[in-house]
Amino acid sequence: MEFCALASGSRGNAVYVGSNGAGVLVDVGLSARSVALRMEAAGIEPARVRAVVLTHEHRDHAAGVAAWCRRHRVPVWMTEGCLGGLESMLGTRALAGVEVRVFASGEPFEAAGLGFLPVRMSHDAADPVGFRVTDGRARVGLATDLGLATQWVREALRGMDLLYVESNHDEERLWNGPYPWPLKQRVRSRHGHLSNRACSDLVADLLHPGLRCVVLGHLSQTNNEPRLAYAATRAVLGRAGAERDVTLLVARQDRPGRVVRL
Numbered sequence: 001m002e003f004c005a006l007a008s009g010s011r012g013n014a015v016y017v018g019s020n021g022a023g024v025l026v027d028v029g030l031s032a033r034s035v036a037l038r039m040e041a042a043g044i045e046p047a048r049v050r051a052v053v054l055t056h057e058h059r060d061h062a063a064g065v066a067a068w069c070r071r072h073r074v075p076v077w078m079t080e081g082c083l084g085g086l087e088s089m090l091g092t093r094a095l096a097g098v099e100v101r102v103f104a105s106g107e108p109f110e111a112a113g114l115g116f117l118p119v120r121m122s123h124d125a126a127d128p129v130g131f132r133v134t135d136g137r138a139r140v141g142l143a144t145d146l147g148l149a150t151q152w153v154r155e156a157l158r159g160m161d162l163l164y165v166e167s168n169h170d171e172e173r174l175w176n177g178p179y180p181w182p183l184k185q186r187v188r189s190r191h192g193h194l195s196n197r198a199c200s201d202l203v204a205d206l207l208h209p210g211l212r213c214v215v216l217g218h219l220s221q222t223n224n225e226p227r228l229a230y231a232a233t234r235a236v237l238g239r240a241g242a243e244r245d246v247t248l249l250v251a252r253q254d255r256p257g258r259v260v261r262l
Helices: 032-041 065-072 080-090 151-156 171-176 181-188 196-206 226-239
Strands: 002-007 014-019 022-026 049-053 076-079 100-103 109-111 114-120 129-134 139-143 162-166 213-217 247-250
Touching (some): 002 162, 014 114, 049 065, 049 109, 076 080, 080 100, 129 151, 171 181, 226 247
Parallel strands (some): 076 100, 139 162, 162 213
Antiparallel strands (some): 002 014, 014 022, 114 129
16 A cells, blocks of 8 residues: 655645555645645656545645546545535535545445545544545554544554554643634644644554554644654654654645655
8 A cells, every 4th residue: 555645734635545556535625736746746646546535524625626526537435414514615516527425434435446444533524534444455544633532533543554643733832822712722622633642642552563654644833843743652652662663754734745655
């Protein structure tokens, strides 16, 4: 399998997951052109994308989905709740000409030869999900935009070869930062975003001998820094004696990350 975080953060998100020369985009929160340019910069041909899969309807995850699907003539998978939220946000004709395929949380489906298990996330969207993805050999777990890592999330993400997990904010920076109080409360709520500490706790719980890579995503540009997110999870790996066995990466907003091959 191949994994690449093309963009990650509050200004747009897109991830490529593929196997055997074909794959999917998980979220298209940038323009179709921007995503294509980032794929090319990472050495991934946009023609490999056979489908788009959405985690939820927020603009930073879905703004470019209609344009991408029309331009590349691929279907988009989403929950019924996500579809309703997207149509409310963009208009009922926003997905005109796009093939929409609906899935339900907890029910597996297949896209581009990859098996997906949607996992319900705790976030302030209509029906947000993360995923465990497999090509039958390797397994990738995707969990961003969640305020709480529930037991169901933890169980669904056990045994992964690669984890893409949210490390959104440093708690001290959030509380002392410029956000208005209601927004600070929203970020820290059960339906907001995981802190660096909560992320590292989740990684500690999910560590196992087969885990090969952890990618930290959805960092806040206001309330976090890559070095802070990296240090929190690196400390967990160090205490477990896994810092040499697990590659730790931080996904960025402004450029694609490394292509990880499993």
